[in-house]
Amino acid sequence: MKRLYNIILLFCLSGILPAQQESFTIFDTVQLEEIRISASVPLNERTVLDFHQSSNFSSIDRINERLDGIMLIRRGAYAMDPQMHGFSAGQINVTIDGMKMFGACTDRMDPVTSYLEPDNLKTLKINHGTAGNINGNTVGGSFDMLLREPATSQSPSYSISAGTGYETASNGVNANAAFELSREKWAFRSSGTYRNHDSYRAGDGNIVPFSQFSKVNLHSVFKYEPDPNNIIRLDFLLDDAFDVGYSALPMDVAKARARMFSVEYRKPLTGSRLSNLKTRLYYNSVYHLMDDSSRDSTFLLEGNAEQDTVYMRMDMPGWSDTWGFYLETEVELGERSSLFFKLDDYLNFSRANMTMYMNSPSYPGEPPMYAETWPDQYRNVIGLFASYTNQISDDLRMGLDTRIDYSITRVTSETGWRQFAIFGYDINKPYYHLPLSLNINLGFRPDKAIAFEGGLGYSERLPTNSEQFGFFLYNALDGYDYLGNPDIKPEGSVEAWTRIRFTRPDFKVSLQGTLSHVSDYIIGMVDPDIPRMNLYATGLKRYRNIQYANLFSTGLQVHWTPVNQISIYSLSKYTYGVTNNGEALPLIPPLKNFSIMRFQEDRFSIQVEGEFSSAQNRTSESFGETPTPAFAVFHLRATWMINISNHNLELGTGVENVFDKAYSEHLDWGNYLRPGRNIYLNLSILM
Numbered sequence: 001m002k003r004l005y006n007i008i009l010l011f012c013l014s015g016i017l018p019a020q021q022e023s024f025t026i027f028d029t030v031q032l033e034e035i036r037i038s039a040s041v042p043l044n045e046r047t048v049l050d051f052h053q054s055s056n057f058s059s060i061d062r063i064n065e066r067l068d069g070i071m072l073i074r075r076g077a078y079a080m081d082p083q084m085h086g087f088s089a090g091q092i093n094v095t096i097d098g099m100k101m102f103g104a105c106t107d108r109m110d111p112v113t114s115y116l117e118p119d120n121l122k123t124l125k126i127n128h129g130t131a132g133n134i135n136g137n138t139v140g141g142s143f144d145m146l147l148r149e150p151a152t153s154q155s156p157s158y159s160i161s162a163g164t165g166y167e168t169a170s171n172g173v174n175a176n177a178a179f180e181l182s183r184e185k186w187a188f189r190s191s192g193t194y195r196n197h198d199s200y201r202a203g204d205g206n207i208v209p210f211s212q213f214s215k216v217n218l219h220s221v222f223k224y225e226p227d228p229n230n231i232i233r234l235d236f237l238l239d240d241a242f243d244v245g246y247s248a249l250p251m252d253v254a255k256a257r258a259r260m261f262s263v264e265y266r267k268p269l270t271g272s273r274l275s276n277l278k279t280r281l282y283y284n285s286v287y288h289l290m291d292d293s294s295r296d297s298t299f300l301l302e303g304n305a306e307q308d309t310v311y312m313r314m315d316m317p318g319w320s321d322t323w324g325f326y327l328e329t330e331v332e333l334g335e336r337s338s339l340f341f342k343l344d345d346y347l348n349f350s351r352a353n354m355t356m357y358m359n360s361p362s363y364p365g366e367p368p369m370y371a372e373t374w375p376d377q378y379r380n381v382i383g384l385f386a387s388y389t390n391q392i393s394d395d396l397r398m399g400l401d402t403r404i405d406y407s408i409t410r411v412t413s414e415t416g417w418r419q420f421a422i423f424g425y426d427i428n429k430p431y432y433h434l435p436l437s438l439n440i441n442l443g444f445r446p447d448k449a450i451a452f453e454g455g456l457g458y459s460e461r462l463p464t465n466s467e468q469f470g471f472f473l474y475n476a477l478d479g480y481d482y483l484g485n486p487d488i489k490p491e492g493s494v495e496a497w498t499r500i501r502f503t504r505p506d507f508k509v510s511l512q513g514t515l516s517h518v519s520d521y522i523i524g525m526v527d528p529d530i531p532r533m534n535l536y537a538t539g540l541k542r543y544r545n546i547q548y549a550n551l552f553s554t555g556l557q558v559h560w561t562p563v564n565q566i567s568i569y570s571l572s573k574y575t576y577g578v579t580n581n582g583e584a585l586p587l588i589p590p591l592k593n594f595s596i597m598r599f600q601e602d603r604f605s606i607q608v609e610g611e612f613s614s615a616q617n618r619t620s621e622s623f624g625e626t627p628t629p630a631f632a633v634f635h636l637r638a639t640w641m642i643n644i645s646n647h648n649l650e651l652g653t654g655v656e657n658v659f660d661k662a663y664s665e666h667l668d669w670g671n672y673l674r675p676g677r678n679i680y681l682n683l684s685i686l687m
C-alpha cells in the first residue's frame with residue numbers, strides 16, 4: 001500500500017506541484033553528451049525549478065524571463081513575445097513537441113507560447129542561434145515546448161491534483177487541476193488551467209488601462225503501449241483567451257482560440273543500430289479576433305478629449321491553420337558516434353483582414369472600408385535535418401549538423417493580388433525559398449570541473465507572412481503602417497559562440513557569449529511616397545533587407561551553495577545590436593540581473609529575489625525609442641508543504657515588487673508601468 005501511495009504521490013507531484021522534480025524540467029547542459037546549445041542552466045532540475053518558477057502559477061512567460069539569453073517583449077500583461085539574444089518573432093523558431101504552430105495576429109499579440117501553460121509541459125528545450133535548426137530554419141534559435149505524457153503502470157493507479165491562487169495587484173485568480181489514470185497498457189492525463197485577471201495596479205498607484213485578461217487551457221493525452229517497443233499517443237490541446245487587453249496597442253482581443261490535435265507513434269528500439277524512431281502527424285488551428293470596441297480613441301488621438309472621438313471602429317479577425325508531420329530516427333555508427341535524421345513538412349494557411357467603420361463628422365455616411373491585412377496565403381515547407389555526433393575521446397567531442405528546407409508560398413486571394421498590384425507587384429505566382437544551415441561545434445572537458453564549448457554556424461530563415469505580404473499593419477511601437485515586400489530575401493546569419501563552465505558540487509559558474517552577423521537583416525524603412533492608411537499612423541514603412549546587422553549577447557550564471565540550507569543564484573545577461581549604418585537596433589535589452597537567495601529547511605522554504613536592470617540609452621531613433629531608466633525591484637517568496645491525512649498540501653505566498661517601485665523595462669512597448677506591489681497566496685493539494 002505504501003508503495004502504491006508512493007507511486008501515486010510521484011504522479012501527483014509530476015502533476016501540479018511544480019516544486020517537485022518531475023514536473024517541469026529545463027535542459028541542463030552539464031552533461032557533455034548534449035550536443036546542441038541548450039539553455040545554459042548549469043543546475044540540476046530541482047534547483048532550476050526553485051529558481052525559475054517563482055510560484056505554482058508561473059506562466060511560461062515568467063519562467064522564460066528568468067532564463068539565460070531570453071527576454072520578453074511586452075505589449076500588455078498577457079502573451080509576451082519571447083526574444084532570444086536579441087532575435088524575436090520570425091527569427092526564432094517556436095514549436096510544440098516539434099510541431100509548427102503560428103499565431104493568427106498580424107500584430108504579434110499571440111506568440112505560440114501564449115497557447116500553452118507550464119502545467120501541460122514536461123520540458124522546455126532551448127537551442128540558441130543558428131544551432132536551433134532541428135525543428136525548422138532559424139537565425140535566432142529555437143524554443144521547443146514538450147508536452148507532458150502520462151506513464152503506464154503495472155498496478156492500476158490514478159491521481160488528482162488541484163490548486164488555486166490569488167494575486168492582489170490584478171485582483172487575479174488562477175486555478176488548475178490535473179487527473180491521471182495509469183494502467184498496464186495505457187495511460188491518460190488531462191490537465192486544465194484557468195486565469196482571470198483585472199487590469200493591474202502599477203507602482204505609482206494607478207491602474208494600467210487595458211491590462212486585463214482571462215484564459216482557459218486544457219490538455220488531454222492518451223497513451224497506448226501494447227509493448228515497450230510500440231507507443232502510440234494522442235494529444236488534444238485547447239486554449240481560449242478572452243477579453244485580453246493590450247495597454248500598448250490601440251486594440252484589444254475579444255477572443256483568441258487555439259486547438260491542436262496530434263497523433264504520435266514511437267519505436268524506441270533500444271539496443272539496435274536504428275533507435276528512437278518517432279513519427280507524428282498534427283493539425284492546429286488558431287483564430288484571433290481583435291477589435292477596438294472598448295477603446296475610446298482619445299486614448300490614441302491626444303487633444304481630442306472634448307469631442308466625440310470615435311472616428312473609426314475596426315474589426316480585425318485572423319486565422320492560422322497548420323497541418324504537418326515529422327519522422328525522426330537515430331543511427332548508431334559505433335561506440336562513440338551517431339547520426340540523427342529528421343524529415344518534416346508543414347502546410348500553413350493564414351488570413352487576416354480589417355474592416356473599418358468610419359464615423360468622421362466631416363464625411364458622414366462613409367461606407368466601411370475593407371482590406372486584407374494578410375491576404376490568403378499558403379506556405380508549404382519540407383525540410384531535412386541531419387546531425388552527426390562524435391565523442392572523439394573522453395574529453396573531446398564534436399558535432400556537425402545541417403538542414404535544408406524547400407518552401408513554396410502562394411497568395412490565393414484576388415483582393416490580395418489587387419492590393420499589391422497598386423504597388424507594382426504581381427503576386428499571383430508561387431514564391432520559392434531554399435534556406436540552408438550548417439553548424440559545427442566542439443566540446444572540450446580537460447577536467448571534471450571545467451568544460452569549454454564553442455561553435456560556428458550559418459543559417460537562413462524564411463521571411464514571415466507579415467514581412468512578405470502584410471498590408472498596412474499598424475505598429476504601435478514606432479507608429480507606422482507596415483507594408484510587406486513580396487521580393488524580400490531570407491535573412492542569413494553567421495554565428496560564433498563560446499561557453500566556459502566551471503562545476504563543483506557547491507559552486508557552478510557558466511559564462512557564454514554569442515556573436516552574430518546577420519546579412520539581409522529584415523527591418524521596416526520609411527517610404528515617404530506611400531500615404532498611411534490607419535488614421536493614427538505617422539507614415540508608412542516597407543520591409544527591406546538592409547546590408548547587415550551585428551548582434552552580440554552574453555550571459556553569466558553563478559550558483560553557490562555555501563551551506564546545505566542556503567543556495568544563491570545569479571544570472572546576468574546583456575545584448576548589443578547595431579545595423580551596418582551604426583544605428584542601434586530597436587528593442588535591445590540593457591544589462592539585466594536576477595539574484596536569488598533561497599533558504600530551505602525540510603518542508604519550508606523562503607526566497608529573496610532582486611531584479612536589476614541598467615538604463616538603456618542606446619536606442620533606435622527611427623523606431624521612436626526613448627531611453628529607459630535603470631531600476632531595482634525585490635521579491636519575497638515562501639512555500640510550506642503540509643501533510644494532512646495522507647494528502648499533500650502546498651501553501652505558497654509572496655510579495656512581488658516589495659517596495660512598490662514604479663518601473664518599466666526597455667522591451668515594454670509604450671513604457672507602460674509594470675505591476676506594483678503584488679501579494680499572492682497559492683494553495684495546492686494532491687490526492
Ligand SMILES: [Cu+2]
Nearest residue numbers: 105107109290
Ligand atoms: Cu491581434
